[in-house]
Amino acid sequence: MNLLGDIFLLVGGAFMALGSLGLMRMPDLYNRLQAGTKAATLGTIAVLLGIGFHHPDWWTKLLVIAGFVLFTNPVGSSTIARAALKSGIEPVRGSNRKVES
Amino acid sequence: MNNTLVTPAISLRHYALVFGVCLLLWVLLVGNLAGQELLAGMVVSALVTLLFGSRFGILTGLRFSPLVPLYILGYLGYFMVALVRANLDLALRVIAPSLPIRPALVEVKTTLKSPLGRLLLANSITLTPGTLSVDVRDDTLLVHWVYCPPGTDAQQATDKIAASFERHIGRFLL
Numbered sequence: 350m351n352l353l354g355d356i357f358l359l360v361g362g363a364f365m366a367l368g369s370l371g372l373m374r375m376p377d378l379y380n381r382l383q384a385g386t387k388a389a390t391l392g393t394i395a396v397l398l399g400i401g402f403h404h405p406d407w408w409t410k411l412l413v414i415a416g417f418v419l420f421t422n423p424v425g426s427s428t429i430a431r432a433a434l435k436s437g438i439e440p441v442r443g444s445n446r447k448v449e450s
Numbered sequence: 451m452n453n454t455l456v457t458p459a460i461s462l463r464h465y466a467l468v469f470g471v472c473l474l475l476w477v478l479l480v481g482n483l484a485g486q487e488l489l490a491g492m493v494v495s496a497l498v499t500l501l502f503g504s505r506f507g508i509l510t511g512l513r514f515s516p517l518v519p520l521y522i523l524g525y526l527g528y529f530m531v532a533l534v535r536a537n538l539d540l541a542l543r544v545i546a547p548s549l550p551i552r553p554a555l556v557e558v559k560t561t562l563k564s565p566l567g568r569l570l571l572a573n574s575i576t577l578t579p580g581t582l583s584v585d586v587r588d589d590t591l592l593v594h595w596v597y598c599p600p601g602t603d604a605q606q607a608t609d610k611i612a613a614s615f616e617r618h619i620g621r622f623l624l
Contacts, residue, residue, distance in 0.1 A: 364537055371544040379594045380553055383582045384540055390577055391537045409478040423576035423583070424569075430584040430594060440594060442554055 354402030361395030364388050378433050379440045386426040393418050463514060468506045469499040511564025511624040521621040528618055529574055536579040543596065554598035555584065556607040558591045560616060567623035574615045581611050 368388020375381045397411045397418075434440075476491035477483065512518070543550055558575075562568050572583040572591060580596035593611055602610075 364541070367537075367541045367544055371540060374544055374549060375551070376549075377553075379582060379584070380551060380596060383580070383594070383596055384544060386582070387533070387536045387540055387577060391533055394533075406481070409481045413475065413478050419577075420573065423573040427572060427576055427583045427585075430582055434584055434592075440553060440555060 350402055350405075354399045357395050357399030357402060359399075361392045361397075361399060364395060365392035368392065377441045378438055379430055382426045382430055386422055390418060390422045393422075464506075464510055465499055465503045467509055467512065468503045469495050471509070472498050508566050508569070511566050513622050513624065518622045521618070525618040525622070528614070529577070532574070532578040532615075536577060539579040540596075550597065552597050552599075554595050554602075556593050556595055556598060556602065556611075557604055558593050558608045558612045559604070560589050560591060560612060562616060562619060562623065564624040567619055570619050570623065571612060571615055574619070575611060578611075578615070 365388060368384050371384025371388065372381050375384055394415050397415050401408050401411050472495035473491055476495060477488070480487045480491065560568060560571055562571055568586055568591075572586055575581050575583045575591065575593055582594040583591055584594050585592040591612070593607070595607070595611070598607075
């Protein structure tokens with residue numbers, strides 16, 4: 350049980366790390382948001398699952414947290430992307446990797 | 451077909467739903483089903499429902515049928531698989547030295563009419579492989595796509611990005 354929990358914690362951490370790598374490597378705000386949101390959401394859920402295996406009696410509260418993260422994380426990133434688009438930040442398109450400042 | 455946003459009228463069923471959601475949240479946070487806790491939860495939920503029930507307009511649009519819980523579970527399962535696939539997909543792109551991306555903004559049409567349905571669809575799109583909802587205007591979602599195949603038109607984009615989620619969500623929301 351504890352081992353399984355550790356594995357989930359590790360997987361969650363790994364996804365978070367990959368998400369951060371994505372933040373560094375992606376060329377513009379929109380692509381970075383993609384990397385950040387997905388990795389943070391699944392990473393958080395994996396970590397919560399890991400905690401759940403370590404403390405099985407907390408599962409209801411962990412479920413509420415997971416539901417909250419699932420609902421609000423994408424809303425947050427959509428809002429940032431929308432604000433960016435409205436303030437005129439052009440997304441890079443196609444194979445063009447240069448960021449226009 | 452008329453695709454304008456529809457907010458169904460608030461009915462008694464809607465108040466029952468708000469009460470149920472509040473009570474479920476209370477029970478989950480308390481973590482046990484002891485009589486006193488449940489009673490307190492029912493009092494608080496009833497109070498919240500009476501005071502704010504009419505403002506939970508976002509919760510209208512849910513279809514009422516015995517199969518709804520099953521459909522919601524089906525949607526959640528499909529969604530979790532998509533979320534894991536999205537992360538693996540993204541991880542591969544980020545690790546690959548050539549950074550294989552071909553970003554584009556595409557427009558996707560939706561047939562969902564309720565606010566909650568569109569919110570769920572936009573959220574689902576954000577968390578699935580390579581796509582991020584940027585804006586919702588009427589029945590059109592603006593989606594940022596990390597790898598848009600060359601020569602994709604709006605219909606193909608809709609099919610690829612939204613259609614399967616729409617099918618799942620459409621079973622329990624208007």
